[in-house]
Amino acid sequence: MKTIGIDTLGIYVPRYVLPLDTLAQARGVPVEKIHLGLGARAMAVAPPWEDTVTLAANAAARALAQAQVSRDEIGLLVVATETAVDHAKPASIFLHDLLGLPANCRTFELKHACYSGTAGVMMAAEWVRSGSARGRKALVVAADIARYDLASSAEFTQGAGAAAMIVGENPRLLALDGVSGVYARNVYDFWRPLDRREALVDGKFSLSCYLDALDGAADEYRALTAGAGPLLERFAAFLYHTPFPKMAYKAHLRLFEREWTRAGGDPAGLAEAAEASYAALVDPALDAARLVGNTYTASLYLCLAWLAEQRGAQLEGRDLALFSYGSGCCAEFFGGRLVEGSARHAAGIGLAAMLAARESVSVERYEELSRAGSAGGTPPADTRAHCFFSGVTDHKRNYERTASV
Ligand code: CAA
Numbered sequence: 001m002k003t004i005g006i007d008t009l010g011i012y013v014p015r016y017v018l019p020l021d022t023l024a025q026a027r028g029v030p031v032e033k034i035h036l037g038l039g040a041r042a043m044a045v046a047p048p049w050e051d052t053v054t055l056a057a058n059a060a061a062r063a064l065a066q067a068q069v070s071r072d073e074i075g076l077l078v079v080a081t082e083t084a085v086d087h088a089k090p091a092s093i094f095l096h097d098l099l100g101l102p103a104n105c106r107t108f109e110l111k112h113a114c115y116s117g118t119a120g121v122m123m124a125a126e127w128v129r130s131g132s133a134r135g136r137k138a139l140v141v142a143a144d145i146a147r148y149d150l151a152s153s154a155e156f157t158q159g160a161g162a163a164a165m166i167v168g169e170n171p172r173l174l175a176l177d178g179v180s181g182v183y184a185r186n187v188y189d190f191w192r193p194l195d196r197r198e199a200l201v202d203g204k205f206s207l208s209c210y211l212d213a214l215d216g217a218a219d220e221y222r223a224l225t226a227g228a229g230p231l232l233e234r235f236a237a238f239l240y241h242t243p244f245p246k247m248a249y250k251a252h253l254r255l256f257e258r259e260w261t262r263a264g265g266d267p268a269g270l271a272e273a274a275e276a277s278y279a280a281l282v283d284p285a286l287d288a289a290r291l292v293g294n295t296y297t298a299s300l301y302l303c304l305a306w307l308a309e310q311r312g313a314q315l316e317g318r319d320l321a322l323f324s325y326g327s328g329c330c331a332e333f334f335g336g337r338l339v340e341g342s343a344r345h346a347a348g349i350g351l352a353a354m355l356a357a358r359e360s361v362s363v364e365r366y367e368e369l370s371r372a373g374s375a376g377g378t379p380p381a382d383t384r385a386h387c388f389f390s391g392v393t394d395h396k397r398n399y400e401r402t403a404s405v
Helices: 020-027 031-038 052-067 091-099 116-130 153-157 203-224 245-262 267-281 287-292 296-315 342-349 351-356 363-372
Strands: 004-012 016-019 042-045 074-080 106-110 137-146 159-169 174-184 237-240 319-326 330-338 387-393 396-401
Touching: 004 052, 004 116, 004 296, 004 342, 004 351, 016 020, 016 363, 020 031, 020 153, 020 363, 031 153, 031 245, 042 287, 042 363, 052 091, 052 137, 052 159, 052 342, 052 387, 052 396, 074 091, 074 116, 091 106, 091 137, 091 396, 106 116, 116 137, 116 159, 116 174, 116 296, 116 319, 116 330, 137 296, 159 287, 159 296, 174 203, 203 245, 203 319, 203 330, 237 245, 237 296, 245 267, 245 287, 287 296, 287 351, 296 319, 296 330, 296 342, 296 351, 330 342
Parallel strands: 042 159, 074 106, 074 137, 237 319
Antiparallel strands: 004 159, 004 174, 016 042, 137 159, 174 330, 319 330, 387 396
């Protein structure tokens, strides 16, 4: 079978960040609830000149620059988002223009809450595997701005960002194992009616839907790979969709308990073994999510970027488990190997540097930016972005380039 996977990963997050201890103080919430209860420290705040299109295009520009592939090599462009900018016109066609992609390139937008980035990656991999790509590559971009009502309990789990993935043969980062366990069920755990900018969520129910979907997807993956040994022994890291870091902890404990019980492990040793497994196999991937917040479709790939950039040297040649969850719901459990040489390639992602260069905002400024939403505007001259959203005229959105992308 051909080796197919994620060749290059580009990440982009807005320049503004709100430390969550200040928000906790402003809302009268104990800071320990946020730091320990949710595991979150800060969240990215999108200014009015950033929307899903600019986040996606800025991440994609970074991926293309790092991969050093010519625009003509991209034959498929997919933008996955649950915070689209138009009901009919897909975000992908704006990217197609901003990135200067060839006319003979299939483009469309995908939606299934936080899951659709993975749907895009899997579809792109199949496109390559089937031969339809004719040697070309796919660009899959997951981008979102997570917004809930101000002063709601979900407010602390907002965030914004994008992950762009170039998918092709002989990837330099992550080779997919080609097997997926999937799970789907119609539930109302998180949704955003067409007339609303902020999402609605049945918070506690959403946690249980996530965990049920993990059971279902992992069960199918295990069944499809029977004979490859216990799940917990196969992978050097487990990456989970991370709406807030504590969710990844809950997910791993659930998976661990089920695997432990299945293997006839001593119940008395379960708690300690599960904590140790979480600390070794999950926690190292979560630092970026702790500082960015929920990026919906991009969340899983933000974790992958962080792990590959920070731990790439130790993990080269090792298998990772990935779990993607989208409310509503659809989920997928799959595996991939960080290929030999991937650490050097992953060092080019530049995520730690991007996070370190952000500007902290006060709660007042965050509320001001939040109320303005994605109204458009002009960024300060020193922006790191390659394009921005300048506003709407005659019901049409205008995007400007700040540099060659
Ligand atoms: N010190 C330490 N911990 C504290 C504390 C304190 N003073 N006070 C509370 N906590 C703990 C609680 O015990 C709880 O921990 P456990 O879950 O381990 O028991 C944690 O802090 C959160 O407390 P609550 O459950 O009381 O918090 P909440 O009512 O504010 O709701 C939430 C939390 C449901 C996650 C809410 O933020 C929310 O609705 N977020 C959006 C929905 C979401 O992210 N769902 C995730 C699954 S769905 C999905 O993954 C798709 C997606 O991206 C949205």
